[in-house]
Amino acid sequence: MPSLSPLILLFFSLSTFLHRTAIAATCHVDDETALLSFKSGITADPSGMLSTWKTGSDCCKWSGINCLTSNRVTSLSLYGQPDKPNSYLSGTISPSLSKLLYLDGIYFQNLVNLSGPFPNSLFLLPNLKFVYIENNQLSGPFPATIGKLSGLYSLSFAGNKFSGNIPSSISELTQLSQLNLGRNLFSGPVPDGIRRLKDLNFLAFDRNQLSGDVPNFFDSFPFLRVLRFSYNKFTRKFPASISNLATRLAYLEMGHNSLSGTIPDFLGKFHALDTLDLSCNKFSGVVPKSFVNLTKIFNLDLSHNLLTDPFPDLKVKGIESLDLSYNRFHLGQIPKWVASSPIIYSLKLAKCGIKIKLVKWKPTETYFYDYIDLSENEISGSPVVFMNRTEYLVGFWASGNLLKFDLESMKFPKTLKNLDLSRNLVFGKVPKAISRLNTVNVSHNHLCGSLPVTKFPASAFLGNDCLCGSPLSPCKV
Numbered sequence: 001m002p003s004l005s006p007l008i009l010l011f012f013s014l015s016t017f018l019h020r021t022a023i024a025a026t027c028h029v030d031d032e033t034a035l036l037s038f039k040s041g042i043t044a045d046p047s048g049m050l051s052t053w054k055t056g057s058d059c060c061k062w063s064g065i066n067c068l069t070s071n072r073v074t075s076l077s078l079y080g081q082p083d084k085p086n087s088y089l090s091g092t093i094s095p096s097l098s099k100l101l102y103l104d105g106i107y108f109q110n111l112v113n114l115s116g117p118f119p120n121s122l123f124l125l126p127n128l129k130f131v132y133i134e135n136n137q138l139s140g141p142f143p144a145t146i147g148k149l150s151g152l153y154s155l156s157f158a159g160n161k162f163s164g165n166i167p168s169s170i171s172e173l174t175q176l177s178q179l180n181l182g183r184n185l186f187s188g189p190v191p192d193g194i195r196r197l198k199d200l201n202f203l204a205f206d207r208n209q210l211s212g213d214v215p216n217f218f219d220s221f222p223f224l225r226v227l228r229f230s231y232n233k234f235t236r237k238f239p240a241s242i243s244n245l246a247t248r249l250a251y252l253e254m255g256h257n258s259l260s261g262t263i264p265d266f267l268g269k270f271h272a273l274d275t276l277d278l279s280c281n282k283f284s285g286v287v288p289k290s291f292v293n294l295t296k297i298f299n300l301d302l303s304h305n306l307l308t309d310p311f312p313d314l315k316v317k318g319i320e321s322l323d324l325s326y327n328r329f330h331l332g333q334i335p336k337w338v339a340s341s342p343i344i345y346s347l348k349l350a351k352c353g354i355k356i357k358l359v360k361w362k363p364t365e366t367y368f369y370d371y372i373d374l375s376e377n378e379i380s381g382s383p384v385v386f387m388n389r390t391e392y393l394v395g396f397w398a399s400g401n402l403l404k405f406d407l408e409s410m411k412f413p414k415t416l417k418n419l420d421l422s423r424n425l426v427f428g429k430v431p432k433a434i435s436r437l438n439t440v441n442v443s444h445n446h447l448c449g450s451l452p453v454t455k456f457p458a459s460a461f462l463g464n465d466c467l468c469g470s471p472l473s474p475c476k477v
Helices: 006-025 031-041 096-097 120-124 144-148 168-170 192-196 240-245 263-269 287-291 432-436
Strands: 042-044 075-079 091-092 105-109 112-116 129-132 138-140 155-156 161-164 178-180 183-188 203-204 209-213 226-230 232-238 250-253 258-261 275-277 282-286 299-301 306-307 322-323 346-348 371-373 395-396 418-420 439-441 444-448 465-470
Touching: 031 042, 096 120, 120 144, 144 168, 144 432, 168 192, 240 263, 263 287
Parallel strands: 075 105, 091 112, 105 129, 112 138, 129 155, 138 161, 155 178, 161 183, 178 203, 183 209, 203 226, 209 232, 226 250, 232 258, 250 275, 258 282, 275 299, 282 306, 299 322, 322 346, 346 371, 371 395, 395 418, 418 439, 444 465
Antiparallel strands: 042 091
16 A cells, blocks of 8 residues: 655644644533523523524633633623613523633623522632622622632622622632622621731722721721722711821722711822712811812812811812812802813812802813803803803703803703703793703793793793793793
8 A cells, every 4th residue: 555645644634633623622511501501591682692602512612701721611701781772681690600610700791680699609619710790680698608719809799789788708808809899789887807808909889778887997908999988878987097098099989978077187198099079978177278289189079068168279280070069168269270170071069159250260171071060159140151162061050140141142062961040040032952951940030932842841941031832821922
C-alpha cells in the first residue's frame, strides 16, 4: 500500500485536532440541563432573550452564556433594556442553576418580572464571585445562607422586593468590595457585623424601611467611596465615625430619614466629596463654616430641614445641582458662586428668602439648566430673558413670587414638561404651547382670554382676571 503524502497527513491531523477541539468546546451536559431547567421556569420572553437556548446545541454559544473554563459555564448574563418595553422575562429562578458548579458570575439585570424567592442553593456554589440580581420582583426574606459565599466580591440585589431583616450572616462576606441592597423592603436595624467587611468601596441600603441609629462603624472601611442610606427611617444624630471616611468618600447620601441635631463640622474635611445629600431630615442650626473647603462638590442637597442663617459663602468652582429649599434661610439673593457655575443644571431655592429683580440675575451659563425652582420667594420682574436663553429646561417652578410679564412673550423650550407660575402677577393670554406640557399651574394671576385646548384641570387656571373656555366657564360670544 502506497504511503500517504505529507500534505494528506497534515490534512488528517488538522481535521482530527479541530474535531477534538469542537468536541471539547461543547458544554457539559449538567450545565445544559441546568440552563434548560431555568428556561422552563420562564413563562414569558417576548423579546426572545432565550431563543438560542435549544436542546442539543452547544450551550456555551447560547445568548448570555460564557464558558471560560474548558466546557463549563462560568457566567450567566441576562439584561433587559429599560427603553424597550418587551425586553423582560417573567417567571422564577430555578434552583437547577446550582448545578453550574463553575459559575463565578450571575447577572440578571432589568429583567423586570422575575419573581418569587431567590433559591438558597445558589448560595452554595463554590466559585461564585459576582452576583447582580437587579431591578426584578424577587421577594420574601433574604436567604441566610448568603454567609456561605465567603469568596464573594460583589453582591447587588438592588431594586427587588426582599423584606424582613438583613441577615447577620452577611457579615461573613469579608471579601466583598461592593454591597448593594437598595430599593427593597428590608426593615429593622443594619447588622453591626457589617463592620467586618473592611474591603468595601460601595455600600448602599437606600430606599428600604431600615430603622434605628445609623451604625457607628465607619472607622472600619478605609476604602469606602460610596455610602447610600437615603429613604429609610434612621433617627438621632449623625454617626461620628463617618469622619474617618474624609479622605476617600465621594458620595454621601443620607436624605429622607429622621436624623436630627446639627450638621457636623467635620464634613468640611471631605475634600473628595462629589455628592452630599442630607435632605428631608430634621437637622437644625447653621451650616458649618467648614463647608467653604468643599471646593470640588458637584451636588449639594440640604433641602427640607430646619437650617438657619448665615449660609457660608462657598468656594465651589462648578456646582451642578443645588437644593437649599424649605429651610429657614434668608439668602437675599442667589449666591454668586451659583451664578458663576458653567455646568449647573439644577437650581432649587424655594422659600429661601430671596428678594431680587430677576432681570438682574445673570448666570454665566443657562444652556444646561434642566430644573429651576424659585417658589415662595419675593422675586420680581420677568423671567423671559432667562427662559429664552435655555435650551434643555424641563421644569420651571416660581409660584408665590412677584413676577410680572406677558406670558405670550415667554419661550417654551421643546424639552419643557413642568411649569408653575401660580400666585404671581403674570398677564396676557395663555399660549397654545402650554398644551404640550405634562403639568401646568398658572392660577391666581392676571391672565385673560380664551384658553387653548388642554388636558389640564380647572384648578390650573382659577383665580385669573378673565380666562374662559374649557375647563373653565364658556367664553361669552
